[in-house]
Amino acid sequence: SALMACEAHERLGDIEDLTMSFYTSGTGGAGPTIVSATFLLLAEPPLNYKDGHAVRAEAWGNRRKVDFGAGVGEQPVHLLDEPEVYTCHEHLQIPNVSSSFGTAPDIWNWMFAACAKALPAEILANRSLMQNVAVFSMPI
Numbered sequence: 204s205a206l207m208a209c210e211a212h213e214r215l216g217d218i219e220d221l222t223m224s225f226y227t228s229g230t231g232g233a234g235p236t237i238v239s240a241t242f243l244l245l246a247e248p249p250l251n252y253k254d255g256h257a258v259r260a261e262a263w264g265n266r267r268k269v270d271f272g273a274g275v276g277e278q279p280v281h282l283l284d285e286p287e288v289y290t291c292h293e294h295l296q297i298p299n300v301s302s303s304f305g306t307a308p309d310i311w312n313w314m315f316a317a318c319a320k321a322l323p324a325e326i327l328a329n330r331s332l333m334q335n336v337a338v339f340s341m342p343i
Contacts, residue, residue: 204223204225204285204287204302205287205290205291208221208223208287208291208295208297209295212295212297217296218295218297219297219298219299220297220298220299220300221291221295221297221299221300221301222300222301222302222303223285223287223288223291223300223301223302223303224269224271224280224302224303224304224305225280225285225302225303225304225305226269226271226275226278226280226304226305226306226307227305227306227307228306228307235334235337235338236337238311238336238337238340239330239333239334239336239337241283241304241306241315242315242318242327242333242336242337243327243328243330243333244262244283244284244285245262245263245283245315245318245319245322245327246262246324246325246327246328247262247284247324248260248261248262248284249261249262249264249282249283249284249285249288249301249302250284250288250289251282251288251300251301251302252288252292252297252298252299252300252301253298253299254298254299255292255298260282261282261319262282262283262284262319263281263282263283263312263315263316263319264281264282264319265281265282265303266279266280266281266312266316267279267280267303268280269303269305278305278307279305279309279312280303280304280305281303281304281305281312281315281316282301282302282303283302283303283304284302285302285304287302288300288301288302314340
């Protein structure tokens with residue numbers, strides 16, 4: 204995604220707004236790794252940039268629909284702390300940057316939202332625990 208942003212920046216010149224949206228169906232073939240990584244990312248309020256200033260938002264907040272085109276259609280995404288946000292802001296000097304993620308089935312999105320609200324960051328940041336939760340939840 205950061206590489207696509209770099210290419211867009213090269214082709215279009217200065218970019219004022221960059222909104223990255225990611226969507227997978229299930230684990231996207233990554234197995235429990237993507238689920239575990241998502242739990243870990245929920246431990247941090249997502250970094251966004253607005254008018255050049257860093258702003259933190261609610262993890263897995265700001266649910267919105269994004270049209271991913273034919274075959275996928277409109278799908279829900281949520282704010283998530285992605286490293287590309289910082290990279291694109293700092294290195295490409297884009298003043299407004301955000302990143303959102305969503306998955307199917309939608310019950311996973313609601314589960315991530317509930318975990319972000321109910322679990323303390325210390326638990327969500329525990330790598331081995333979140334890996335075990337991800338493996339346990341795979342049948343869902």
